[in-house]
Amino acid sequence: MAGIVGFMGQLADEETMEEIIIRRCINRGDITAVYQQAGGIVGACFSPTCRIEKCTNEGNILVLDHKDEGLTSSGLGAGGIIGRIAGPAIVKDCVNTGEVIAGTQKAGGIVGTSEDDDTIEDCRNEGTVIVKSNHNFNTETGIICGGVAGYITGNTAITNCNNIGNITAERQQVGGIVGTQAGGTVHNCYNEGRIVSNSVDGHGITGGIVGVQNSGNIEKVYNTGEIVTGNFADEIDYSGGIVGWQYDGSLTLAYNRGDLSDTDAIGGIVGLKRPTATVEKTFYYTEKEIKGIASESDNTDSLFPVEDTEGKVEKVAEKIETFEKFLQWIESKV
Numbered sequence: 001m002a003g004i005v006g007f008m009g010q011l012a013d014e015e016t017m018e019e020i021i022i023r024r025c026i027n028r029g030d031i032t033a034v035y036q037q038a039g040g041i042v043g044a045c046f047s048p049t050c051r052i053e054k055c056t057n058e059g060n061i062l063v064l065d066h067k068d069e070g071l072t073s074s075g076l077g078a079g080g081i082i083g084r085i086a087g088p089a090i091v092k093d094c095v096n097t098g099e100v101i102a103g104t105q106k107a108g109g110i111v112g113t114s115e116d117d118d119t120i121e122d123c124r125n126e127g128t129v130i131v132k133s134n135h136n137f138n139t140e141t142g143i144i145c146g147g148v149a150g151y152i153t154g155n156t157a158i159t160n161c162n163n164i165g166n167i168t169a170e171r172q173q174v175g176g177i178v179g180t181q182a183g184g185t186v187h188n189c190y191n192e193g194r195i196v197s198n199s200v201d202g203h204g205i206t207g208g209i210v211g212v213q214n215s216g217n218i219e220k221v222y223n224t225g226e227i228v229t230g231n232f233a234d235e236i237d238y239s240g241g242i243v244g245w246q247y248d249g250s251l252t253l254a255y256n257r258g259d260l261s262d263t264d265a266i267g268g269i270v271g272l273k274r275p276t277a278t279v280e281k282t283f284y285y286t287e288k289e290i291k292g293i294a295s296e297s298d299n300t301d302s303l304f305p306v307e308d309t310e311g312k313v314e315k316v317a318e319k320i321e322t323f324e325k326f327l328q329w330i331e332s333k334v
Contacts, residue, residue, distance in 0.1 A: 001037075001043045002039045002041060002042050002043040002082075003059055004022060004025045004027055004040075008042055008046070008050045020049070020050050021051045021053070023052075024054045026056045026057075030061075033062070033063045033078075036063075036076065037112060037113075038078050040058075040061055040096060041081045041094070044077075044085075045086065049088050049090075051089070051090045052089070052091045060099040061080060063083075063107075065102075076112075077150060078107040079100065080108070081110045081111065082112070086116060090119045091110060091120045092119070092120075092123070094110060094124075096110055096126065100127060100130070101130045101131075102129075103131075106131075106150035106151045106179065107179075108149040109129050110161070111152075112150050113150055113151040114154075116154050116156070117154045117156060118156040120152075120158045120161060124163070128167075129167045130170075131143050132169075144179035147195075149177070152178055152183065152216075154183050155184055156183065156184035157187065158185065158186045158187070158189060160187075162177075162192070163192070165193045166196070167195050168197075169198070173245075174196065174207075175195065175208070175209055176209050176223055176225050177209045179212070181215070183216045187219050188221075189222075191222075192225050197228070205238050206244045207244035208241045208242050209223055212247065213246045213248070217251075218242070221255075222323050223255075226259045227258055227260045228261040229244075236264045236301060238294065239261070240268075241258055242256050246273045246277040247274050250277070252282065253282070256269060257319055266294055267291060267293045268284030268292045269284055269293060270292070270293045272295050273293050274296070275296060275297070279313060282313050283316045284313065284316070285316055292306075292313025293313055
């Protein structure tokens with residue numbers, strides 16, 4: 001369901017389609033959907049190639065979870081521009097100012113879930129994004145919420161995107177740009193919005209840029225948004241200025257000066273880092289006495305402080321005020 005096109009794609013018995021393009025569209029109407037993907041411009045894309053360019057959503061998106069029927073919502077997505085991408089797509093020069101509230105599992109200010117080799121470029125989210133669900137999802141699945149995209153995998157590339165909206169997940173995984181990164185790249189992006197995880201079961205995981213990084217690359221990113229991880233469960237909660245939980249993948253050339261609220265494990269850059277993940281040339285500014293990486297271990301149920309962070313993270317005195325100044329400053333660190 002969507003304000004412009006509900007579904008972009010082809011049926012199994014149709015001939016292969018060429019590129020489908022939606023350009024310079026605006027949605028101002030509010031959208032309510034029950035147990036289906038929804039977006040302000042497009043609900044879902046299953047086409048060989050979809051292109052959405054220079055579109056704006058101003059309407060509010062509400063996606064309800066059909067829990068009464070005993071269904072799960074693992075495949076659904078809610079996004080300010082598009083709810084779900086399951087075929088190669090390009091989303092470029094798009095803006096969302098509407099509120100996205102989802103009872104589904106994955107939601108983002110621009111894209112709810114990206115499941116292929118997609119490009120999300122030069123996009124901006126200004127709207128509030130909230131994910132809440134009554135389902136008891138396990139900690140590997142989680143409730144996933146991001147300022148630009150809720151979930152990305154494959155070779156999806158998010159480039160030159162930013163978020164200024166407040167992003168809240170009532171459970172688990174939330175990031176200023178991406179809730180969960182299971183592949184692809186996040187490059188040249190920044191977050192200024194307030195990022196909140198209120199986990200009532202499982203680990204609360206909050207990152208200024210990415211909530212959980214399972215794989216992929218993060219490079220040249222900047223966060224000034226406040227990071228809050230509510231401690232409402234017995235599990236250890238993790239907050240990171242850039243990444244909440246780095247399971248694998250690489251993180252380099254990042255800077256955080258966003259304030260981190262008190263929780264179990266607070267890192268100026270990463271909350272929990274597994275030994276297989278890599279962190280290089282990252283920097284943070286804070287007046288608090290916190291380490292750059294709160295814990296480094298395969299064990300998620302105990303804290304293992306990181307003593308040797310040389311070349312990985314560095315606490316700096318420079319309070320860099322804008323993303324443009326960060327890009328100039330970080331060049332001296334390359």
